[in-house]
Amino acid sequence: MTREQPRILVVGGVAAGMSAASQARRRNPKAHVCVLERGPDVAYGSCGIPYNIEDPKSSMNDLVKIPLERLRDERGIDVRTGHKAIAIDPSARLVEVREERTGRRYREAYDRLVIATGARAIRPPIEGLELPGVFFLRELTDGEAIKRFCAERRPRQAVILGAGYIGMEMAEVLKTRGVAVTILEREAHVLPGFEPEIIARVNEELQQQGTEVHTGTTGQAVRATGQGVGLPLRVETDRGSVEADLLLVSVGVRPNSEIAQTAGIHLGSSGAIATDDRMCTNIEGVFAAGDCAEAWHRVLRAPVWIPLGTTANKQGKVAGANAAGADQRFSGIVGTAGFKVFDLEVARTGLGAAEIERAGVQALRVPSRHLDRSRHYPGSAPVDTVLFVERDTRRLVGAQMVGRTGIAKRIDVFATALYANMSIDDIEALDLSYAPPFAPVYDPILIAAAAARKALASAAAKGQADASTTTEPPSDGAAE
Numbered sequence: 001m002t003r004e005q006p007r008i009l010v011v012g013g014v015a016a017g018m019s020a021a022s023q024a025r026r027r028n029p030k031a032h033v034c035v036l037e038r039g040p041d042v043a044y045g046s047c048g049i050p051y052n053i054e055d056p057k058s059s060m061n062d063l064v065k066i067p068l069e070r071l072r073d074e075r076g077i078d079v080r081t082g083h084k085a086i087a088i089d090p091s092a093r094l095v096e097v098r099e100e101r102t103g104r105r106y107r108e109a110y111d112r113l114v115i116a117t118g119a120r121a122i123r124p125p126i127e128g129l130e131l132p133g134v135f136f137l138r139e140l141t142d143g144e145a146i147k148r149f150c151a152e153r154r155p156r157q158a159v160i161l162g163a164g165y166i167g168m169e170m171a172e173v174l175k176t177r178g179v180a181v182t183i184l185e186r187e188a189h190v191l192p193g194f195e196p197e198i199i200a201r202v203n204e205e206l207q208q209q210g211t212e213v214h215t216g217t218t219g220q221a222v223r224a225t226g227q228g229v230g231l232p233l234r235v236e237t238d239r240g241s242v243e244a245d246l247l248l249v250s251v252g253v254r255p256n257s258e259i260a261q262t263a264g265i266h267l268g269s270s271g272a273i274a275t276d277d278r279m280c281t282n283i284e285g286v287f288a289a290g291d292c293a294e295a296w297h298r299v300l301r302a303p304v305w306i307p308l309g310t311t312a313n314k315q316g317k318v319a320g321a322n323a324a325g326a327d328q329r330f331s332g333i334v335g336t337a338g339f340k341v342f343d344l345e346v347a348r349t350g351l352g353a354a355e356i357e358r359a360g361v362q363a364l365r366v367p368s369r370h371l372d373r374s375r376h377y378p379g380s381a382p383v384d385t386v387l388f389v390e391r392d393t394r395r396l397v398g399a400q401m402v403g404r405t406g407i408a409k410r411i412d413v414f415a416t417a418l419y420a421n422m423s424i425d426d427i428e429a430l431d432l433s434y435a436p437p438f439a440p441v442y443d444p445i446l447i448a449a450a451a452a453r454k455a456l457a458s459a460a461a462k463g464q465a466d467a468s469t470t471t472e473p474p475s476d477g478a479a480e
Helices: 016-025 046-054 068-073 140-153 163-174 196-208 257-263 309-323 353-359 408-417 424-428 443-462
Strands: 007-011 032-037 080-081 083-089 094-099 107-109 112-115 120-121 157-161 181-187 212-215 219-224 234-237 240-244 245-248 253-254 286-288 295-297 300-306 337-341 344-350 363-371 382-392 396-403
Touching: 007 016, 007 107, 007 309, 016 112, 016 309, 032 083, 046 140, 046 157, 083 257, 083 396, 112 309, 140 245, 157 163, 157 234, 157 240, 157 443, 163 181, 163 245, 196 212, 196 337, 196 344, 196 382, 196 396, 212 443, 234 245, 257 424, 286 309, 286 396, 337 408, 353 408, 363 443, 382 408, 382 443, 396 408, 396 443, 408 424, 408 443, 424 443
Parallel strands: 007 032, 007 112, 032 080, 112 286, 157 181, 157 245, 181 212
Antiparallel strands: 083 094, 094 107, 120 253, 219 234, 234 240, 295 300, 337 344, 344 396, 363 382, 382 396
Protein backbone atom coordinates (compact mmCIF):
# COMPACT_ATOMS: atom_id res chain seq x y z
CA MET A 1 0.00 0.00 0.00
CA THR A 2 1.02 3.67 -0.31
CA ARG A 3 2.23 5.79 2.58
CA GLU A 4 -1.21 7.44 2.61
CA GLN A 5 -2.83 4.00 2.96
CA PRO A 6 -0.48 2.04 5.24
CA ARG A 7 -1.20 -1.44 6.53
CA ILE A 8 -1.20 -1.15 10.32
CA LEU A 9 -1.26 -4.49 12.07
CA VAL A 10 -2.04 -4.76 15.80
CA VAL A 11 -1.30 -7.96 17.69
CA GLY A 12 -3.65 -8.11 20.69
CA GLY A 13 -7.19 -6.77 20.96
CA VAL A 14 -7.82 -5.75 24.55
CA ALA A 15 -6.93 -2.44 26.23
CA ALA A 16 -3.72 -1.36 24.50
CA GLY A 17 -4.48 -3.12 21.22
CA MET A 18 -7.92 -1.66 20.64
CA SER A 19 -6.79 1.78 21.81
CA ALA A 20 -3.99 1.59 19.24
CA ALA A 21 -6.27 0.38 16.45
CA SER A 22 -8.96 2.98 17.13
CA GLN A 23 -6.44 5.82 17.36
CA ALA A 24 -4.74 4.74 14.13
CA ARG A 25 -8.07 4.83 12.29
CA ARG A 26 -8.89 8.27 13.70
CA ARG A 27 -5.49 9.63 12.71
CA ASN A 28 -5.57 8.12 9.23
CA PRO A 29 -9.01 7.02 8.01
CA LYS A 30 -7.40 5.69 4.82
CA ALA A 31 -5.17 3.24 6.68
CA HIS A 32 -5.98 -0.45 6.66
CA VAL A 33 -6.04 -1.39 10.34
CA CYS A 34 -6.11 -5.07 11.27
CA VAL A 35 -6.25 -6.54 14.79
CA LEU A 36 -5.26 -10.13 15.55
CA GLU A 37 -6.67 -11.41 18.84
CA ARG A 38 -6.00 -15.01 19.88
CA GLY A 39 -9.05 -15.13 22.17
CA PRO A 40 -12.78 -14.78 21.44
CA ASP A 41 -13.20 -11.34 23.01
CA VAL A 42 -11.87 -7.84 22.35
CA ALA A 43 -12.27 -4.36 23.84
CA TYR A 44 -13.36 -5.43 27.32
CA GLY A 45 -12.65 -4.03 30.77
CA SER A 46 -10.80 -6.80 32.57
CA CYS A 47 -10.62 -4.83 35.85
CA GLY A 48 -14.38 -5.22 36.20
CA ILE A 49 -14.35 -9.03 36.02
CA PRO A 50 -14.39 -9.68 39.79
CA TYR A 51 -17.41 -7.44 40.31
CA ASN A 52 -19.24 -9.02 37.42
CA ILE A 53 -18.67 -12.41 39.06
CA GLU A 54 -20.14 -10.98 42.26
CA ASP A 55 -23.46 -10.19 40.54
CA PRO A 56 -25.21 -13.41 39.45
CA LYS A 57 -27.70 -11.45 37.32
CA SER A 58 -25.13 -9.64 35.17
CA SER A 59 -23.62 -10.92 31.94
CA MET A 60 -19.88 -11.05 31.41
CA ASN A 61 -20.58 -9.42 28.04
CA ASP A 62 -21.51 -6.26 29.96
CA LEU A 63 -17.75 -5.67 30.25
CA VAL A 64 -17.33 -5.45 26.47
CA LYS A 65 -16.96 -1.73 25.77
CA ILE A 66 -17.45 -1.85 22.00
CA PRO A 67 -19.16 -4.82 20.30
CA LEU A 68 -17.19 -6.58 17.60
CA GLU A 69 -19.69 -5.62 14.92
CA ARG A 70 -19.31 -1.91 15.70
CA LEU A 71 -15.54 -2.13 15.55
CA ARG A 72 -15.80 -3.67 12.10
CA ASP A 73 -18.75 -1.79 10.64
CA GLU A 74 -18.57 1.65 12.26
CA ARG A 75 -14.84 2.04 12.86
CA GLY A 76 -13.70 0.08 9.86
CA ILE A 77 -11.22 -2.04 11.79
CA ASP A 78 -10.50 -5.54 10.50
CA VAL A 79 -10.78 -7.41 13.80
CA ARG A 80 -10.01 -11.13 13.71
CA THR A 81 -10.75 -13.04 16.90
CA GLY A 82 -9.34 -16.52 17.33
CA HIS A 83 -6.29 -15.57 15.24
CA LYS A 84 -3.00 -15.98 17.10
CA ALA A 85 0.24 -14.34 15.96
CA ILE A 86 2.93 -16.99 16.37
CA ALA A 87 5.99 -15.34 14.74
CA ILE A 88 7.17 -11.96 13.49
CA ASP A 89 9.59 -11.47 10.58
CA PRO A 90 10.65 -7.81 10.83
CA SER A 91 12.91 -7.93 7.78
CA ALA A 92 10.03 -9.00 5.52
CA ARG A 93 7.42 -7.14 7.60
CA LEU A 94 5.29 -10.25 7.94
CA VAL A 95 3.49 -11.88 10.86
CA GLU A 96 2.76 -15.59 10.84
CA VAL A 97 -0.76 -16.27 12.09
CA ARG A 98 -2.63 -19.38 13.17
CA GLU A 99 -6.41 -19.52 13.04
CA GLU A 100 -7.21 -21.29 16.28
CA ARG A 101 -10.47 -22.91 15.16
CA THR A 102 -9.13 -24.57 12.03
CA GLY A 103 -5.37 -24.62 12.56
CA ARG A 104 -4.87 -22.85 9.24
CA ARG A 105 -1.69 -20.79 9.01
CA TYR A 106 -1.10 -17.72 6.89
CA ARG A 107 1.12 -14.65 6.73
CA GLU A 108 -0.10 -11.10 7.22
CA ALA A 109 1.91 -8.20 5.82
CA TYR A 110 2.29 -4.85 7.57
CA ASP A 111 3.86 -1.43 7.13
CA ARG A 112 3.57 -0.64 10.83
CA LEU A 113 3.20 -3.16 13.65
CA VAL A 114 1.88 -2.61 17.18
CA ILE A 115 2.59 -5.42 19.65
CA ALA A 116 -0.03 -5.39 22.42
CA THR A 117 0.11 -9.00 23.57
CA GLY A 118 -0.56 -8.19 27.22
CA ALA A 119 0.42 -10.39 30.13
CA ARG A 120 -0.59 -13.81 31.39
CA ALA A 121 -1.26 -15.27 34.80
CA ILE A 122 1.72 -17.03 36.34
CA ARG A 123 1.32 -20.78 36.68
CA PRO A 124 3.40 -21.78 39.70
CA PRO A 125 5.14 -25.19 39.65
CA ILE A 126 2.33 -26.92 41.49
CA GLU A 127 1.00 -30.33 40.51
CA GLY A 128 -2.73 -30.55 39.79
CA LEU A 129 -3.52 -27.09 38.43
CA GLU A 130 -5.37 -28.71 35.52
CA LEU A 131 -8.02 -30.25 37.80
CA PRO A 132 -11.66 -29.16 37.58
CA GLY A 133 -12.37 -26.38 40.05
CA VAL A 134 -8.94 -24.75 39.66
CA PHE A 135 -9.06 -21.29 38.07
CA PHE A 136 -6.91 -18.36 37.06
CA LEU A 137 -8.35 -14.88 36.54
CA ARG A 138 -6.90 -12.78 33.77
CA GLU A 139 -9.21 -12.81 30.75
CA LEU A 140 -12.94 -12.55 30.13
CA THR A 141 -13.14 -16.31 29.51
CA ASP A 142 -11.61 -16.90 32.96
CA GLY A 143 -14.31 -14.78 34.55
CA GLU A 144 -17.02 -16.60 32.60
CA ALA A 145 -15.68 -19.96 33.76
CA ILE A 146 -15.64 -18.95 37.43
CA LYS A 147 -19.10 -17.41 37.23
CA ARG A 148 -20.51 -20.49 35.53
CA PHE A 149 -18.88 -22.76 38.13
CA CYS A 150 -20.40 -20.71 40.97
CA ALA A 151 -23.86 -20.92 39.39
CA GLU A 152 -23.74 -24.63 38.60
CA ARG A 153 -21.68 -26.08 41.46
CA ARG A 154 -22.52 -23.62 44.23
CA PRO A 155 -19.14 -23.92 46.00
CA ARG A 156 -19.09 -23.68 49.77
CA GLN A 157 -15.35 -23.33 50.39
CA ALA A 158 -12.75 -21.54 48.28
CA VAL A 159 -8.98 -21.25 48.55
CA ILE A 160 -7.19 -18.25 47.06
CA LEU A 161 -3.50 -18.74 46.39
CA GLY A 162 -1.94 -15.28 46.56
CA ALA A 163 -2.77 -12.19 48.62
CA GLY A 164 -2.26 -9.41 46.09
CA TYR A 165 -4.85 -7.10 44.53
CA ILE A 166 -6.86 -9.80 42.75
CA GLY A 167 -6.74 -12.09 45.77
CA MET A 168 -8.13 -9.34 47.99
CA GLU A 169 -10.88 -8.39 45.54
CA MET A 170 -11.93 -11.99 44.96
CA ALA A 171 -12.01 -12.72 48.68
CA GLU A 172 -14.75 -10.11 48.98
CA VAL A 173 -16.53 -11.30 45.83
CA LEU A 174 -16.67 -14.93 46.92
CA LYS A 175 -17.71 -14.08 50.49
CA THR A 176 -20.51 -11.94 49.08
CA ARG A 177 -21.67 -14.99 47.13
CA GLY A 178 -21.79 -17.05 50.32
CA VAL A 179 -18.50 -18.89 49.88
CA ALA A 180 -16.12 -19.36 52.83
CA VAL A 181 -12.64 -18.16 51.86
CA THR A 182 -9.13 -19.17 52.90
CA ILE A 183 -6.18 -17.14 51.59
CA LEU A 184 -2.72 -18.70 51.28
CA GLU A 185 0.27 -16.37 50.79
CA ARG A 186 3.90 -17.51 50.60
CA GLU A 187 5.27 -14.15 51.80
CA ALA A 188 5.30 -13.24 55.49
CA HIS A 189 2.28 -10.97 55.10
CA VAL A 190 -0.54 -10.09 52.73
CA LEU A 191 -0.09 -7.34 50.14
CA PRO A 192 3.64 -7.54 49.43
CA GLY A 193 4.94 -4.04 48.74
CA PHE A 194 2.69 -2.31 51.27
CA GLU A 195 3.70 -0.86 54.61
CA PRO A 196 2.91 -2.46 58.02
CA GLU A 197 0.26 0.16 58.89
CA ILE A 198 -1.64 -0.64 55.72
CA ILE A 199 -1.24 -4.40 56.11
CA ALA A 200 -2.45 -4.30 59.74
CA ARG A 201 -5.70 -2.59 58.73
CA VAL A 202 -6.29 -5.09 55.91
CA ASN A 203 -5.58 -8.05 58.21
CA GLU A 204 -8.06 -6.68 60.73
CA GLU A 205 -10.71 -6.25 58.03
CA LEU A 206 -10.18 -9.78 56.69
CA GLN A 207 -10.49 -11.20 60.20
CA GLN A 208 -13.66 -9.23 60.93
CA GLN A 209 -15.18 -10.50 57.68
CA GLY A 210 -14.44 -14.12 58.58
CA THR A 211 -11.73 -14.67 55.98
CA GLU A 212 -9.03 -17.12 57.03
CA VAL A 213 -5.47 -16.08 56.12
CA HIS A 214 -2.29 -18.17 56.24
CA THR A 215 0.93 -16.30 55.43
CA GLY A 216 4.38 -17.82 55.03
CA THR A 217 2.64 -20.74 53.34
CA THR A 218 3.69 -22.24 50.00
CA GLY A 219 1.33 -24.29 47.84
CA GLN A 220 2.89 -27.58 46.77
CA ALA A 221 0.18 -29.64 45.06
CA VAL A 222 -3.53 -29.87 44.32
CA ARG A 223 -5.17 -33.27 44.66
CA ALA A 224 -8.61 -34.63 43.85
CA THR A 225 -10.03 -36.05 47.06
CA GLY A 226 -12.01 -38.70 45.21
CA GLN A 227 -15.06 -38.07 47.36
CA GLY A 228 -18.44 -38.42 45.74
CA VAL A 229 -19.76 -35.71 48.02
CA GLY A 230 -18.03 -32.99 50.01
CA LEU A 231 -15.03 -30.91 49.00
CA PRO A 232 -13.40 -32.32 45.83
CA LEU A 233 -10.01 -30.54 46.06
CA ARG A 234 -7.22 -30.74 48.60
CA VAL A 235 -4.58 -27.99 48.44
CA GLU A 236 -1.35 -29.29 49.96
CA THR A 237 1.10 -26.78 51.38
CA ASP A 238 4.35 -26.89 53.34
CA ARG A 239 2.25 -26.32 56.48
CA GLY A 240 -0.60 -28.77 56.00
CA SER A 241 -3.55 -28.98 53.64
CA VAL A 242 -6.86 -27.23 53.02
CA GLU A 243 -9.89 -28.72 51.28
CA ALA A 244 -12.04 -26.68 48.92
CA ASP A 245 -14.59 -26.71 46.11
CA LEU A 246 -12.80 -23.94 44.24
CA LEU A 247 -9.16 -22.87 44.00
CA LEU A 248 -8.19 -19.50 42.53
CA VAL A 249 -4.51 -19.17 41.65
CA SER A 250 -3.55 -15.50 41.75
CA VAL A 251 0.20 -15.23 42.28
CA GLY A 252 0.99 -12.56 39.71
CA VAL A 253 1.43 -12.06 35.98
CA ARG A 254 4.28 -11.97 33.48
CA PRO A 255 4.53 -10.17 30.11
CA ASN A 256 3.76 -11.97 26.87
CA SER A 257 6.99 -10.81 25.27
CA GLU A 258 8.40 -14.05 23.85
CA ILE A 259 7.15 -13.43 20.31
CA ALA A 260 8.91 -10.06 20.32
CA GLN A 261 12.16 -11.42 21.73
CA THR A 262 12.29 -14.19 19.14
CA ALA A 263 11.95 -11.55 16.41
CA GLY A 264 14.97 -9.65 17.73
CA ILE A 265 13.02 -6.98 19.57
CA HIS A 266 14.81 -5.89 22.71
CA LEU A 267 13.40 -6.58 26.15
CA GLY A 268 14.07 -4.54 29.26
CA SER A 269 15.48 -5.90 32.51
CA SER A 270 11.92 -6.72 33.62
CA GLY A 271 11.39 -9.10 30.70
CA ALA A 272 8.85 -6.76 29.11
CA ILE A 273 9.43 -5.05 25.75
CA ALA A 274 11.70 -2.00 25.87
CA THR A 275 10.32 1.13 24.19
CA ASP A 276 11.04 4.84 23.99
CA ASP A 277 8.51 7.57 24.77
CA ARG A 278 6.93 7.17 21.31
CA MET A 279 6.35 3.48 22.12
CA CYS A 280 8.91 2.56 19.44
CA THR A 281 10.97 -0.60 19.85
CA ASN A 282 14.50 -1.03 18.57
CA ILE A 283 13.13 -2.17 15.17
CA GLU A 284 11.85 0.48 12.79
CA GLY A 285 8.12 0.41 12.25
CA VAL A 286 7.45 -1.78 15.29
CA PHE A 287 5.74 -0.35 18.37
CA ALA A 288 4.74 -1.98 21.67
CA ALA A 289 2.17 -0.97 24.29
CA GLY A 290 0.31 -2.21 27.33
CA ASP A 291 1.07 -5.04 29.73
CA CYS A 292 3.74 -6.52 27.43
CA ALA A 293 5.78 -3.29 27.47
CA GLU A 294 7.78 -1.28 29.96
CA ALA A 295 6.94 2.31 30.89
CA TRP A 296 9.05 5.26 31.99
CA HIS A 297 8.76 5.89 35.74
CA ARG A 298 8.83 9.60 36.46
CA VAL A 299 10.07 9.16 40.05
CA LEU A 300 12.74 6.54 39.40
CA ARG A 301 13.63 8.14 36.06
CA ALA A 302 14.01 4.65 34.63
CA PRO A 303 11.92 2.12 32.71
CA VAL A 304 9.77 -0.22 34.81
CA TRP A 305 7.11 -2.85 34.27
CA ILE A 306 3.91 -2.08 36.19
CA PRO A 307 0.99 -3.63 34.25
CA LEU A 308 -2.12 -1.50 34.76
CA GLY A 309 -5.16 -0.82 32.62
CA THR A 310 -4.73 2.95 32.68
CA THR A 311 -1.18 2.67 31.38
CA ALA A 312 -2.21 0.18 28.70
CA ASN A 313 -4.90 2.46 27.28
CA LYS A 314 -2.61 5.51 27.22
CA GLN A 315 0.33 3.66 25.70
CA GLY A 316 -1.94 2.08 23.10
CA LYS A 317 -3.27 5.47 22.10
CA VAL A 318 0.27 6.83 21.60
CA ALA A 319 1.43 3.73 19.71
CA GLY A 320 -1.58 3.79 17.38
CA ALA A 321 -1.23 7.50 16.66
CA ASN A 322 2.46 7.16 15.82
CA ALA A 323 1.87 4.05 13.72
CA ALA A 324 -0.45 6.25 11.65
CA GLY A 325 2.22 8.90 11.21
CA ALA A 326 1.83 11.20 14.23
CA ASP A 327 4.53 12.21 16.68
CA GLN A 328 2.99 11.63 20.11
CA ARG A 329 4.84 11.06 23.38
CA PHE A 330 3.93 8.97 26.42
CA SER A 331 4.85 11.06 29.44
CA GLY A 332 5.36 8.17 31.86
CA ILE A 333 3.82 6.83 35.05
CA VAL A 334 4.19 7.13 38.80
CA GLY A 335 2.75 3.70 39.59
CA THR A 336 -0.66 4.62 40.99
CA ALA A 337 -3.01 1.77 41.90
CA GLY A 338 -5.87 1.06 44.27
CA PHE A 339 -8.32 -1.64 45.24
CA LYS A 340 -11.16 -2.37 47.63
CA VAL A 341 -11.36 -5.23 50.11
CA PHE A 342 -14.72 -5.46 51.90
CA ASP A 343 -15.21 -2.06 53.58
CA LEU A 344 -11.64 -0.83 53.15
CA GLU A 345 -10.09 1.16 50.33
CA VAL A 346 -6.34 0.73 49.77
CA ALA A 347 -4.10 2.66 47.38
CA ARG A 348 -0.50 3.55 46.65
CA THR A 349 1.53 5.69 44.28
CA GLY A 350 5.20 6.20 43.62
CA LEU A 351 7.89 4.16 45.34
CA GLY A 352 7.57 1.75 48.24
CA ALA A 353 10.26 0.75 50.71
CA ALA A 354 11.70 -2.01 48.52
CA GLU A 355 11.96 0.20 45.43
CA ILE A 356 13.54 2.97 47.48
CA GLU A 357 16.16 0.60 48.85
CA ARG A 358 16.97 -0.83 45.42
CA ALA A 359 17.26 2.64 43.90
CA GLY A 360 19.45 3.92 46.73
CA VAL A 361 17.13 6.86 47.43
CA GLN A 362 17.72 8.53 50.80
CA ALA A 363 14.14 8.90 51.97
CA LEU A 364 12.31 9.29 55.24
CA ARG A 365 9.37 7.03 56.03
CA VAL A 366 6.59 9.02 57.72
CA PRO A 367 3.35 7.42 58.96
CA SER A 368 0.35 9.46 60.12
CA ARG A 369 -3.30 8.95 61.04
CA HIS A 370 -6.29 11.30 60.78
CA LEU A 371 -10.06 11.11 60.33
CA ASP A 372 -11.50 10.87 56.83
CA ARG A 373 -14.30 13.35 57.63
CA SER A 374 -15.12 15.94 60.25
CA ARG A 375 -15.19 14.44 63.75
CA HIS A 376 -18.69 15.91 64.07
CA TYR A 377 -19.95 13.97 61.06
CA PRO A 378 -21.49 10.53 61.80
CA GLY A 379 -19.40 7.57 60.68
CA SER A 380 -16.03 9.28 60.41
CA ALA A 381 -13.16 6.79 60.49
CA PRO A 382 -9.35 6.90 60.56
CA VAL A 383 -7.16 7.09 57.49
CA ASP A 384 -3.64 5.69 57.76
CA THR A 385 -1.06 7.27 55.48
CA VAL A 386 2.60 6.45 54.92
CA LEU A 387 4.71 8.91 52.97
CA PHE A 388 8.26 8.54 51.66
CA VAL A 389 10.09 11.85 51.30
CA GLU A 390 13.56 12.40 49.87
CA ARG A 391 15.65 14.02 52.56
CA ASP A 392 17.82 16.37 50.54
CA THR A 393 15.26 17.60 48.01
CA ARG A 394 12.16 17.36 50.29
CA ARG A 395 10.26 15.95 47.32
CA LEU A 396 7.63 13.28 47.75
CA VAL A 397 8.70 9.92 46.30
CA GLY A 398 5.89 7.61 47.44
CA ALA A 399 2.57 7.39 49.31
CA GLN A 400 0.31 4.65 50.62
CA MET A 401 -3.15 5.01 52.21
CA VAL A 402 -5.90 2.90 53.74
CA GLY A 403 -9.30 3.87 55.10
CA ARG A 404 -13.05 3.54 54.76
CA THR A 405 -13.84 6.34 52.32
CA GLY A 406 -12.14 8.71 49.94
CA ILE A 407 -8.85 6.84 49.63
CA ALA A 408 -8.87 6.34 45.87
CA LYS A 409 -9.32 10.05 45.23
CA ARG A 410 -6.89 11.20 47.94
CA ILE A 411 -4.12 9.06 46.50
CA ASP A 412 -4.66 10.91 43.23
CA VAL A 413 -3.53 14.12 44.94
CA PHE A 414 -0.26 12.45 45.88
CA ALA A 415 0.01 11.01 42.35
CA THR A 416 -0.39 14.51 40.94
CA ALA A 417 2.29 15.76 43.32
CA LEU A 418 4.65 13.03 42.14
CA TYR A 419 3.93 13.83 38.50
CA ALA A 420 4.68 17.50 39.14
CA ASN A 421 7.78 16.75 41.26
CA MET A 422 6.30 18.67 44.20
CA SER A 423 7.98 19.05 47.55
CA ILE A 424 6.30 18.13 50.81
CA ASP A 425 6.02 21.88 51.54
CA ASP A 426 4.06 22.39 48.31
CA ILE A 427 1.68 19.59 49.28
CA GLU A 428 1.12 20.96 52.78
CA ALA A 429 0.15 24.31 51.25
CA LEU A 430 -2.50 22.86 48.91
CA ASP A 431 -5.95 24.45 49.04
CA LEU A 432 -8.09 21.31 49.39
CA SER A 433 -11.87 21.25 49.70
CA TYR A 434 -13.57 21.05 53.07
CA ALA A 435 -17.08 20.07 54.11
CA PRO A 436 -17.87 17.78 57.06
CA PRO A 437 -19.32 14.93 54.92
CA PHE A 438 -16.13 14.78 52.83
CA ALA A 439 -13.13 15.84 54.90
CA PRO A 440 -12.02 17.56 58.10
CA VAL A 441 -10.59 21.07 57.97
CA TYR A 442 -7.14 19.53 57.77
CA ASP A 443 -7.48 16.70 55.27
CA PRO A 444 -5.43 13.54 55.94
CA ILE A 445 -3.31 14.62 52.94
CA LEU A 446 -2.33 17.84 54.71
CA ILE A 447 -1.77 16.06 58.02
CA ALA A 448 0.55 13.58 56.31
CA ALA A 449 2.47 16.43 54.66
CA ALA A 450 2.80 18.24 57.98
CA ALA A 451 4.10 15.04 59.59
CA ALA A 452 6.69 14.72 56.83
CA ARG A 453 7.80 18.34 57.29
CA LYS A 454 8.30 17.76 61.01
CA ALA A 455 10.17 14.51 60.33
CA LEU A 456 12.53 16.30 57.98
CA ALA A 457 13.17 18.99 60.58
CA SER A 458 13.79 16.36 63.25
CA ALA A 459 16.15 14.42 61.01
CA ALA A 460 18.05 17.57 60.13
CA ALA A 461 18.38 18.49 63.81
CA LYS A 462 19.53 15.04 64.86
CA GLY A 463 21.48 14.22 61.71
CA GLN A 464 19.53 11.00 61.30
CA ALA A 465 18.34 9.60 57.97
CA ASP A 466 15.82 7.18 59.45
CA ALA A 467 13.52 9.53 61.33
CA SER A 468 9.91 8.44 61.64
CA THR A 469 7.04 10.20 63.34
CA THR A 470 3.32 9.92 63.90
CA THR A 471 1.36 13.17 63.95
CA GLU A 472 -1.94 13.92 65.63
CA PRO A 473 -4.47 16.40 64.17
CA PRO A 474 -3.62 20.08 64.77
CA SER A 475 -4.68 21.37 68.19
CA ASP A 476 -4.83 25.04 67.19
CA GLY A 477 -8.54 25.36 67.78
CA ALA A 478 -9.35 25.50 64.08
CA ALA A 479 -13.14 25.35 63.67
CA GLU A 480 -14.69 22.61 61.57
